[in-house]
Amino acid sequence: EKKKKTKKVERKEEKFERVNTQVAIWCRKPGTVSHEEYVEFYKHLTNDWQEHLAVKHFHVEGHVDFKGILFVPKQAPFDMFENKKKKISIKLMVRKVFITDECTDLLPEWLSFVKGVVDSDDLPLNISRETLQKSHVIENMKKVIVKKVVELISEMLEGKYKEGTEEDLKKKEEKKEEKDDEKDKKEEDDEELKSEEKWKTFYQQYSKNLKLGIHEDTDNREKLASFLRYYSTKSVDEFTSLDDYIDRMKEHQKSIYYISGESRKVCETSPFLEALKAKDFEVLFMDQAIDEYSISTLREYKEHKLVCISKDNLELEETEEEKKEREGDMARCGKLVSLIKDILGDKVEGVKLGYRLVSSPCVLTTSEFGWSAQMQRIMKSQALRDDSMTSFMMGKATLEINPRNKIIRALVRKLDDIHDSGEASTNEELRSAITLIYETALISSGFSVDNISDYSSKVFGMVALGICEDVDVEAPAPMVEEVPAEEAMGEKEEVEEGEADLEEVD
The missing domain is CATH 1.20.120.790 (Heat shock protein 90, C-terminal domain)
Incomplete structure (x- = not known):
């Protein structure tokens, strides 16, 4: 049998190679992202030269399904409260597609320092600005984002803030158990100092934002008030909270006393403190201009009325x-x-x-x-x-x-x-x-x-009455050189003789 003739045909097959093999960091689980990856993404997102202060990575399911990463910078922007400044620094994504970074309804004004990315699956890709303003999804997302930021602030305050992968955190805990007690104590003290420094840095940079939040955010007002820190007559060198103030209150004291002024020194030397110091009542010093707005809105804290001691x-x-x-x-x-x-x-x-x-x-x-x-x-x-x-x-x-x-x-x-x-x-x-x-x-x-x-x-x-002798305050007397008594008597006799001579000439 003869073999069938075959013909060689060239056929091109296209194989697609995935260039972007990296998964979007906000779509990954929070426990799988390391600290270095967060730092790299934060610097790429914000063009900041230093690391972030804190990060909140979350995935929400329920009425709204979305993922997000929120960063708190180490340093507040110098133009944070200017009107012409961009009011929001959060990028809105829909199914990993960038939509806008000008959605002002995602965050309230007092959280304008927060930066990050939010990705939603419930919004359509062809969404417009008008639809964003009227969207119930955006309103629900805003509530969740504010809640997550408040949780992050609370974690920094209580020293419970942790960052890194689950494996790294487990290794740290295992090392603590294996090490000696003395080294253990030193490391624990170092971690406590770091957490305290983190909170101090945050409050130093964003205390005005918290006070603005008390003025604007009625839902979280009580929680934000617990974050406030002030100097007082019994805490001159360190900040004290309203909760600590209440713990130190006298048995018959019903109100929280405070005084406002240009600076802490002005508050400390005010005459309004005299009677309260004599009765051993603590008074808070409020030396920032925004304190007047926040306290006038707060009015009371945990059923204790806030009373300004310079009022009736x-x-x-x-x-x-x-x-x-x-x-x-x-x-x-x-x-x-x-x-x-x-x-x-x-x-x-x-x-x-x-x-x-x-x-x-x-x-x-x-x-x-x-x-x-x-x-x-x-x-x-x-x-x-x-x-x-x-x-x-x-x-x-x-x-x-x-x-x-x-x-x-x-x-x-x-x-x-x-x-x-x-x-x-x-x-x-x-x-x-x-x-x-x-x-x-x-x-x-x-x-x-x-x-x-x-x-x-x-x-x-x-002052002239107190230190000057024989001086008329309204019309000061001319300066006269002091002359000895004997010379003054001689001059007086010469003057009298001169006056007699003038009378004879007349």
């Missing part, structure tokens, strides 16, 4: 002896109170005896729902402020005088002497003293004097 609503418990002293002071200082009110007129809302002072003669307090001195200073510095709103919220301050102060007692005695002598009206010396005391109380209470040149001239006049 401060109430301190009194003993029966103190109540009797108050009645005696009212009878003794009643005339002085009415006189001060007549002299100051519309400058103050009222004048009353105050018992929040120990050594200072007087202070100025604002109403409970009005602006404090610090808030008034903040609003005055606004370039585009509404003057009508400013004047309405500022109102007038109340002057509280301390009846136990020696200056106030001297004024009472002076006024009694004037009435006993039968003078029809008070002298100008008493009026100028009261005005000077009022203007000085303005400065010590955190307010500003309207006419600073007039006030400075009064202070210089008081």
